[in-house]
Every structure is written in structure tokens, then in C-alpha cells.
Amino acid sequence: MKPALALSLSSLVVIPARLHSSRLPQKLLLAETGKPLIQHTYEAACLARGTDGVIVATDHDSICQAVQSFGGEAVMTSESCASGTDRVAEVARSRPEVDIFINVQGDEPEISAEAIETVRRLLEANPDVSMATLATPIRWLEKLRDPACVKVAFSENGRALYFSRSPIPHVRDGFEEQLDADPPVFFQHLGIYAYRRDFLLQLATAPPSPLEQLEKLEQLRVLEMGQTILVGTIAEPSIGIDTPSDYATFVRKMRNC
Incomplete structure (x- = not known):
């Protein structure tokens, strides 16, 4: 775009x-x-x-x-x-x-500051878009198949086509050969969003959509509303803290800094 x-x-x-x-x-x-x-x-x-x-x-x-x-x-x-x-x-x-x-x-x-700045700039530079988010390449088959890792497919101009817990796009002839493709084929969706104020207020009052309820992914409500989500890419994701093991790893890293 x-x-x-x-x-x-x-x-x-x-x-x-x-x-x-x-x-x-x-x-x-x-x-x-x-x-x-x-x-x-x-x-x-x-x-x-x-x-x-x-x-x-x-x-x-x-x-x-x-x-x-x-x-x-x-x-x-x-x-x-x-x-x-x-x-x-x-x-x-x-x-x-x-x-x-x-x-x-x-x-x-x-x-990262880069992630926040990137998603903000996407909306600033594209006044016709109401919402933006980020993605990062997936290079490991285990992550691609993990339903806890949300995937996103988007067009060449960065507009989201679909989000799923399943591997997307589906590669009929096998996923393995595409994991190292350049440009990347598979992307992990990152849970950071930028919204224009008016659209955010509209989204918060809209009922859950059918696909959202099936996948348990709120961003699908936006697509089913006919709205555009612009997807930017960054090289590496930040690591969320979900389990005791995640937190222990974070604590060790902070103590070693």
C-alpha cells in the first residue's frame, strides 16, 4: 500500500x-x-x-x-x-x-517501542483505515500448528483477509517447504491494536459475530462488519507472560541484565 x-x-x-x-x-x-x-x-x-x-x-x-x-x-x-x-x-x-x-x-x-510506533503510524498514514495491528513471520512448524498461535493472512497491500487458529494459508502440497520462503508465507498475529476513536466505540457496541464465536477471535468481528484491518510486520514478537514458566524465564532474564 x-x-x-x-x-x-x-x-x-x-x-x-x-x-x-x-x-x-x-x-x-x-x-x-x-x-x-x-x-x-x-x-x-x-x-x-x-x-x-x-x-x-x-x-x-x-x-x-x-x-x-x-x-x-x-x-x-x-x-x-x-x-x-x-x-x-x-x-x-x-x-x-x-x-x-x-x-x-x-x-x-x-x-517494543518499535511495535507501538509502527501500529500508530499505520493509521496516521492511512486515513481510510479504522484499525491496524501487527504480525511477524512464522518459521517453525510446531508454532504454525499450535492453535494458541493466532495466524493472519493479508493481501499485498497489507489488508487483513482472515485470522485463524488453524494454519493459513493452507498449503495443499505440504507446509514444510514454505516455512523458509522469502518473502514469508505464514504470519503470527500479534495482540497489539490501534483504533480510531469513533470506530472503537462502534466496535465495543457491536454483538459478537458468527466467525468470532467459532474461532474465539474478536478481530473477526471487525472483518465481518465489513471494516478493514491494516497489518504491519515486524521481525520479532514480544513474549507474553501466560504461565509460571513464562514468568520464571522473564525473572531470570531481568536478573541477568
Whole structure:
């Protein structure tokens, strides 16, 4: 896609932060590194240039207090928020002066400034697009077949065609020979989003769509609404913290820095 002239738009990073987690209880408050996990994510997001701030949107007072204790900005969201998108939308309702909202997951303490800046620039440079996200190449068959790894297929101009937990595109003659292809064939979808404010508010009130309910992927609702999601690519994904093993690995890395 040939980018349009970039506009000067205000943008805000919002980190939806839910206290409860089934695989790693209260993970955002774990602090074996000397800082709660949410602080690592907040500080990483603050390194991105070109945004107008970072705010945590949380469902629990303990996370709100933790963020405020290290000087961060946090707001409590209502109990009716069923997803991170809903929390970001609730912040958007109270921030009419902000044009673009960037949704960064709270359990990604090593989110790169490049990722945040890239997804923001996609919307700034493409005024006809309401939403943007990122992807990174998949080079391992195990990851390609893993339903926990969400895949995305997109056109040459970067517009998302489909998201799936299954390997896409399906290679009839075998996946292995295509894993090292250049340019890459397979892409992992990364859970970072940029939304224009008006579209975000529309999305939060739209009912779950049929494909979304089958795949349990909220971004399919956007495609079924007839909207465009622009996909940018980065070389490496950030590593999310989902399990005790993930957190132990992160702690060791921080202690060795």
C-alpha cells in the first residue's frame, strides 16, 4: 500500500489490566524482579515516541494502586467490561480529544517501542483505515500448528483477509517447504491494536459475530462488519507472560541484565 500523507493526530496507549488469570493468578502484580509485572509493561510502553501518554485501564483497585505507586496513570473501568477492547473503549469515551487509541496487553513487559510506533503510524498514514495491528513471520512448524498461535493472512497491500487458529494459508502440497520462503508465507498475529476513536466505540457496541464465536477471535468481528484491518510486520514478537514458566524465564532474564 502506498501510504498517504501522514496526519498529525493525537494518540494514547491504553493497557487493559485484568487482575484474575486462570494460568497465572494475579500475574500483573507479581514482583520477583523488584517491580510488578504491570510496571515493566507500562515503562516499556512509555519508551514509544509520538504518543501522548500511557494509561492503565483496570478492573481491580489493587492494580490501580500498584500503578499509582510507581507514578503511572490508571483508571478503574466498570464491571460490565467483558474484554480488553471494552476497557479501551471506556477510556475512549472519556477522552474525546484523542484520535487514536493503542491497545497494549498488560502481560507483555518487553513490548517494543518499535511495535507501538509502527501500529500508530499505520493509521496516521492511512486515513481510510479504522484499525491496524501487527504480525511477524512464522518459521517453525510446531508454532504454525499450535492453535494458541493466532495466524493472519493479508493481501499485498497489507489488508487483513482472515485470522485463524488453524494454519493459513493452507498449503495443499505440504507446509514444510514454505516455512523458509522469502518473502514469508505464514504470519503470527500479534495482540497489539490501534483504533480510531469513533470506530472503537462502534466496535465495543457491536454483538459478537458468527466467525468470532467459532474461532474465539474478536478481530473477526471487525472483518465481518465489513471494516478493514491494516497489518504491519515486524521481525520479532514480544513474549507474553501466560504461565509460571513464562514468568520464571522473564525473572531470570531481568536478573541477568
